[in-house]
Amino acid sequence: MILSEIKIGKSVEGKDIRALKTKEKSPKYLYLLAGVHGDEVEGVYVLQQIIDWIELLETLGIPLIIIPILNLDGYCAGTRVNAHGVDLNRNLPTSDWMAEFSEQQFHPGPKPLSEPENEALVKLFEQYPPKFMISFHSWRPLLNYNGECKDVADFISQFNKYPVADNIGYSTPGSLGKYLPEKHDVPVITFEFPKLKKNKSLKDIWDENKVGLLKLFTSEILLGKFNNPQS
Ligand SMILES: [Zn+2]
Numbered sequence: 001m002i003l004s005e006i007k008i009g010k011s012v013e014g015k016d017i018r019a020l021k022t023k024e025k026s027p028k029y030l031y032l033l034a035g036v037h038g039d040e041v042e043g044v045y046v047l048q049q050i051i052d053w054i055e056l057l058e059t060l061g062i063p064l065i066i067i068p069i070l071n072l073d074g075y076c077a078g079t080r081v082n083a084h085g086v087d088l089n090r091n092l093p094t095s096d097w098m099a100e101f102s103e104q105q106f107h108p109g110p111k112p113l114s115e116p117e118n119e120a121l122v123k124l125f126e127q128y129p130p131k132f133m134i135s136f137h138s139w140r141p142l143l144n145y146n147g148e149c150k151d152v153a154d155f156i157s158q159f160n161k162y163p164v165a166d167n168i169g170y171s172t173p174g175s176l177g178k179y180l181p182e183k184h185d186v187p188v189i190t191f192e193f194p195k196l197k198k199n200k201s202l203k204d205i206w207d208e209n210k211v212g213l214l215k216l217f218t219s220e221i222l223l224g225k226f227n228n229p230q231s
Pocket residue numbers: 036037040137138
């Protein structure tokens with residue numbers, strides 16, 4: 001399957017932010033996103049394996065938009081935050097956005113949507129409306145769901161045994177998990193992989209997630225969300 005590349009905007013330092021898109025036009029898309037936090041290479045790696053797998057398929061049957069790395073400057077610098085020092089997952093224009101922050105790494109920016117990377121993302125949602133979002137992060141193994149998607153989290157958890165939770169234990173104002181359900185009525189899975197360690201390689205992380213993720217993309221649980229016009 002050929003994925004076409006689109007440039008969706010520029011990072012603070014002027015790098016082109018890329019998205020990959022399936023050919024079919026659709027009123028709604030499945031979004032896969034990684035590299036919101038530049039130092040979370042685990043999610044970027046897993047998403048690249050998914051892209052490689054999709055490119056070998058004849059067809060998938062789900063209209064897709066993939067953003068392999070949103071925070072390119074952070075990814076190159078090995079930082080969570082972007083080149084302005086802002087946490088992109090605290091900077092979205094939600095009803096709970098807050099200027100206050102506890103630690104520098106959670107800096108929400110001077111105002112909601114101040115960062116070009118998030119501006120590009122929000123514009124993309126207008127051009128290609130989302131139906132479902134899976135955002136890949138790393139922290140400690142967790143499937144965090146926001147909106148109506150516990151079924152998808154439970155499905156993946158059968159395979160990787162990660163806990164399923166509707167919150168991560170502390171508040172995340174201005175996050176994507178808040179923004180999409182609130183502004184677009186779109187559910188979000190925030191997929192938290194374990195962090196790389198001496199005894200845990202990127203390949204180990206992919207291996208423990210491969211079966212569940214690849215089954216998900218061919219499962220009725222996800223396909224049904226796109227095939228049923230009522231849903
Ligand atoms: Zn993260």
